[in-house]
Amino acid sequence: MKNSRWLLLQWREHLSALQGPRWQELLQLNLDIIRSYLLKEEFRQFFDSRSPTQANQFFKRWRRRAYRTTIQPLAKFARMLTHHRHLLLSWYRTGRCHSSGAVEGLHLKAKLALRRAFGCHTYHACQLALYLTSAIPPMPTTSADEPHSLRNA
Secondary structure: OOOOOOOOOOOHHHOOOOHHHHHHHHHHOOOHHHHHHHHHHHHHHHHHOOOHHHHHHHHHHHHHHHHHOOOHHHHHHHHHHHHOHHHHHHHHHOOOOOOOHHHHHHHHHHHHHHHHOOOOOOHHHHHHHHHHHOOOOOOOOOOOOOOHHHHOO
């Protein structure tokens, strides 16, 4: 396994001419990490399926193989995917074009804004911090019943 840890992290298509034979030697070993790698690479076929039915059948076969292994992290990963199977299959129902990248980007932006507003002690102040980091900041309104620190925000 010496000098071969990066081979398992690369895709097979991106291996150099010198790395190819070493990769073949690693596959001949019957180690847990090699079996995990092969199951991970096999799961990439899930996204090559053409229909939700075909993807669901592949997922069931792959999950059964992952559960039968003695590799606990892989079985735990398979359980997590089983709990979110309907979300994975919804990608096929939307025509394989929906991505949650925009939602994840907004979520990250909101987390960063709340992290920057750590000193705020009220919900209203955190809400203003979120608005100020968004593209369209609203005009804050002040009233006599708000604390003095919020009027200056």
